[in-house]
Amino acid sequence: MTFEETGLKxxxxxxxxxxxxxxxxxxxEQTISxxxxxxQDLVALAQTGTGKTAAFGLPVINNISMQIKEVQSLILCPTRELCLQITxxxxxxxxxxxxxKTIPVYGGADITKQIRELKSGGQIVVGTPGRVHDLIRRKLLNISAIRWMILDEADEMLTMGFKEELDAILATTPAEKQTLLFSATMPLGISEIKSKYLNNALEMSVGKRNAGAENVEHHYYVVHAKDKYxxxxxxxxxxxxxxxxxFCRTRMETRDVAEMFMADGYNADALHGDLSQAQRDQVMARFRSKQLQMLIATDVAARGLDVTELSHVINYSMPDDPEVYIHRSGRTGRAGKSGISVTIINMKETGRLKQIEKLSxxxxxxxxxxxxxEIVEKQLFHLIExxxxxDISSGQVEKYLPQILDQFEGxxxxxxxxxxxxxxxxELLDYYKNARDLNIRVEAGRDPMGRNDRGSERSGDRMSFTKLFINAGKKQNLNASGLIGLINEYSNRRNIEIGKIDIQRKFSFFEVDSAFEKDLVNALNxxxxxxxxxxxxxxxxxxGQPASREGGSFRREGSGGGYGGGRPREGRSREGGFNDRSDRPRRRRN
Known part of the structure; x- marks a missing residue:
């Protein structure tokens, strides 16, 4: 099919x-016509880099009436970077x-300028849920006449805790509108969005559900946690x-890794939520123009960073959700090119990597x-190449050649x-002289992910994890990354291994390295x-009954009182509360 055949103007x-x-x-091809x-409402699933913005943007622009003065389409997305990219x-x-005219509205920028843009009028508004909700509440944005409601990366908006804002925004939209939901992943939460916000929606998908990109190789290295850097x-x-x-898990980890990386002379910089909008724009511009070779980032910060030529995606920290890994790896191997997704793990993370392997x-x-x-040889021949x-065609060195040759006489x-x-x-030779082996060795015939020579999985080998209970859950705006942040902030140790996390409404379960169980309970209780x-x-x-969320009774050691209620204070932004703990500044220990 050609674009002319789709019916576009x-x-x-x-x-x-x-x-x-x-x-x-x-x-x-499936969506435009x-x-x-x-x-009809639509749910469309496609991996990152397949052109989702054009898939919904081109037909909406095609159908918009230039005679109507009100906003005709609202596009919600999780981050300001993605908002600007869509715009x-x-x-x-x-x-x-x-x-x-398309008007972007997002947090972290001057709201007065965005208000002026809205007053001057436009056909499409693209925004993040927090800022859009604020503008609607202040009666500065009227979406009562929109014809298209588009949720881009809706699963990520829910993960980031924007459910209340989504509910409030959608409540102000007209019943007669077309709702479009586009996403790179399809977790169970999408079914809830579909049933609540869409009517008789048509489902489209490109490729297998939750499948990784076809032209990406997946490599992993097994090392001790202390050797990750x-x-x-x-x-x-x-x-x-x-x-x-x-990719790092938290802002704190992103800052630490980037600072060490740059101090060691690597052409890199960091992208995380503590940067101002001007700083973020500068870092992204340098990365897009390849002035930076490596970008150290959190998942949220990297949303909307549209780079098509990445050779590698490196998972310095494994994501908690296998879906996130698929989304990360989909950032390389775009536009018909090949790419490599690299993951650095320790032995206790092999089970999680095996889950990702199965899902993708x-x-x-x-x-x-x-x-x-090996490294010195690779660098040497790279220099020779x-x-x-x-290019020596300019001849600028010619006039100096006689003096140069005199210097090399003999x-x-x-x-x-x-x-x-x-x-x-x-310098490189001195650095790598007598470099130690960082690899973790395993017995012959097996790999760390529990497969033998024929690829079958090894049973047994349960990690040494302890299951803990905490009296906070979705009602307190706690999610997996927020829980990890609590552990990072209140424990006096680093690199505590976290296993399975199960967030319920008012409480949560999670697995932690048994060696740190008592320290963590004492620190947080x-x-x-x-x-x-x-x-x-x-x-x-x-x-004699195992404690689990399906299985009735359990007791909590070292804890008292009930689950508690509690909500974030009024006026607190979504970046605040329980889910801000992972990113608080923290003194680095040597």
């Missing part, structure tokens, strides 16, 4: 032709439609042309952390090469957070 076809669009992607000709794309699509440096050194995003239907290949000699390919060709290589490599007294303790079975 000539003005739009001209704009996308200038952008280099030739044929629609599979998700665009349908949305131009139908008012840029829509501006390009509508370049040849006189008077067409050293492993990251060796991976960077072993791929001299690496252009990658390095991809075989993960274990790689050995390269040694010093660069020297061979350097030296052989071999000596000159040795001097140049030594000048570039002495009776802490007061947002007016809520924390009770935490070990889950034990009673009368």
């Amino acid at each position: 000539p003005e739009i076809l001209k704009a996308i032709a200038e952008m280099g669009f030739e044929n629609p992607t599979p998700i665009q 349908h949305l131009i000709n139908s008012t 840029r794309d829509l501006d390009k699509f509508s370049a040849y439609i006189p008077g067409f 050293a492993t990251l440096k060796r991976i960077a050194d072993n791929y001299p042309d690496c252009y990658a995003i390095v 239907r991809k075989k993960f290949e274990r790689k050995m952390v390269p040694g010093g000699e 660069r020297v061979k390919n350097v 030296m052989t060709h071999s000596d000159i090469v040795k001097h140049f290589v030594s000048l570039e490599f002495n 009776n802490q007061v957070i947002e007016g809520h007294v924390i009770n935490i303790g070990k889950v034990q079975s009673i009368e």
Whole structure:
């Protein structure tokens, strides 16, 4: 199919032709014609990098009436980066439609400027739930006449705790509208969104559900937790042309890794929620233009960062949700190119990696952390290749050649090469001299993920985890990342391994490395957070029955009182409360 066959207007076809669009992607091919000709609600699933913005943006722009002055479409997305990316794309699509205007509204920026833009009028508003809800509540944004309601990355908006804002926003929209839900992943929460917000929705999907991208290799390295950073440096050194995003779990971890990485001389920078909008824009511009080779980021901060040429995605910390891994890995291997998704794990994380392997239907290949000699050889031949390919046609060096050759008089060709290589490599050679082996060795014939030579899984080998209970859950706006943040902030240790996390409405269960069980209970028990007294303790079975959320009774050691109620204080932003704990500044211990 060509774009001409989809039914788009000539003005739009001209704009996308200038952008280099030739044929629609599979998700665009399925959705554009349908949305131009139908008012049926839609749920569309497609992996990252398949052109979802054009899939909903082109038909909406095509059908919008320039005679109507009110806002005709509202697009909600989880982050300001994604908001700005969608706005840029829509501006390009509508370049040849006189008077067409898309207005972005998001937190972290001057609201007065956004209010002025809204008062001047526009056809589409793209925004984050918090800022959109605020503007509606203050009667500065009227969406009572919209014809299209679009939820982009709706699952991520729920994960980030925007459910109340979504409910409030959707309550102000007209009943007669077309609701479109686009997502890269399809967790169980999407079913709830569909049943509550959509009517008789048509479902479309491109590729297998929850399947990883086809042209991405999946590698993993098994090391001790204390060697993760050293492993990251060796991976960077072993791929001299690496252009990658390095994903960390929290803002604190992102800052720490980025600071160490830059101090060690790597061409990198950090992207996290503590940066101002101007700082974030600057970092992203440098990364997009390849002035930065590696970007250290959290999942939320990287949303909306549209880069199509990544060679690697590096999981410095494994995500808690396997769906997040699929989304991360989908950022490389785009536009028909190949890519590599790398994960650095320790032995206690092999079970989680095995779950991801099963969900994504991809075989993960274990790689050995390269040694010093291997890295030096890779860097040496990379330098030689660069020297061979350097452009000397300008002749700017010609006039200096006689003096240069005089300086090398008496030296052989071999000596000159040795001097140049030594000048570039002495420091690297010294660094990797007698470099130790970072790999964790396992018995012959087995791999750390529990597969033998024939790929079957090994039974047994339960991690040494203790199951704990905490009297906080979804009602207190606690999610998995927020829980991990509590552990990071209140424990006096780093790199505590966390197993399965189960967030319920008023309470939660989670697994923690048994070696740190008592320390964690003592550190968190009776802490007061947002007016809520924390009770935490070990889950034990009673009368021979295993304690679980399905299984009735349990008791909590070292805890007292009830579950408690508690809500975040009025006026507290969604970044506050329980889910802000992972990102509080914390002194780094040597």
